[in-house]
Amino acid sequence: MSIWGKLAGATAGLVLGGPLGAVLGGVAGHVADRMIDPQSEEAKEAKRQLTFTVGVIALSAKMAKADGVVTNDEIKAFREIVDVPGDEVENVRRVFRLAMQDVAGYEAYARQIANLFKDSPAVLEDLLDGLFHIALADGVVHPNELTYLERVADVFGFTELEFGRIKSRNLGPDDSDPYLILGVDPEISDEDLKSVYRRLVRDNHPDALIARGVPEEFVSLANDKLAAINSAYDRIAAERGLS
Numbered sequence: 315m316s317i318w319g320k321l322a323g324a325t326a327g328l329v330l331g332g333p334l335g336a337v338l339g340g341v342a343g344h345v346a347d348r349m350i351d352p353q354s355e356e357a358k359e360a361k362r363q364l365t366f367t368v369g370v371i372a373l374s375a376k377m378a379k380a381d382g383v384v385t386n387d388e389i390k391a392f393r394e395i396v397d398v399p400g401d402e403v404e405n406v407r408r409v410f411r412l413a414m415q416d417v418a419g420y421e422a423y424a425r426q427i428a429n430l431f432k433d434s435p436a437v438l439e440d441l442l443d444g445l446f447h448i449a450l451a452d453g454v455v456h457p458n459e460l461t462y463l464e465r466v467a468d469v470f471g472f473t474e475l476e477f478g479r480i481k482s483r484n485l486g487p488d489d490s491d492p493y494l495i496l497g498v499d500p501e502i503s504d505e506d507l508k509s510v511y512r513r514l515v516r517d518n519h520p521d522a523l524i525a526r527g528v529p530e531e532f533v534s535l536a537n538d539k540l541a542a543i544n545s546a547y548d549r550i551a552a553e554r555g556l557s
Contacts, residue, residue: 333422334368366437369427370395370444371406373466375413376420377445381456384414391451395444420462424469436517437526438470439480443539446484455485483542492546504556511547518543 374392378384392410413423431437445466449459460481467477479497482490493500498510516522523536550556 332426334365334372334426365427365430366441368409369423370441371409372413372423373420373427373441373445374448375410376423377448377459377462379414380449380459380462385452387451388448391448395447420466421469424466428470432471434526435471438472440523440526440536440539442467442470442472442480443484446481447538450484483539483546490546492549495542495546496550504554507547507550507554508556511543514543515540 374395378388378392427441428438442463445463446455449455449463455463463481464477467480472480479494483495493502496507496510496514498507502510518536518539520536
């Protein structure tokens, strides 16, 4: 069963618990979920994937409202990072709407996700990349959206320097420091630069994304990140005359 088959299952809200479980519980019953042993590895992995999935939807909904209005461009951007099968669109729409209306603050959602993925900061970074994609949907990041992203990053445990690297990568290579995008010092040697670059490409491959517990439906999150990493390295390589 795909992650979408579990998304609005009758038991999914109880499995997740917390504020995300409450949101998901609001659409329970629209899809019949199959029962599995809650202590099994399958159940644990399903919980991680469900939390990530619902977290993306809920935080995206809150993100879209950060500047006071939800635009068609933001909804389109959401659909670009969340590959929703046609027969599950209505279920996702219900979760999205409930998250926008939910009294729980976005910090509560972010905290639940951070607790589950505290040993996988790369997953949290993947989610932040998705939120940046939505924030940029109308061509500019509104100050309220940037404040929102900074706060989510803080709840996720990222330092100001780490958030600066993520922000720089997402705001576009033309306006960003390529060394900051790669997270390296400008004085780094050519060999060490190549080593970091190869590691970043390897770690951000779609297969690596799935291995980190991100549902297959979200592998598109890796594409923009890889493009930014490649662009930053190409700029530095051109400056240094590297082949």
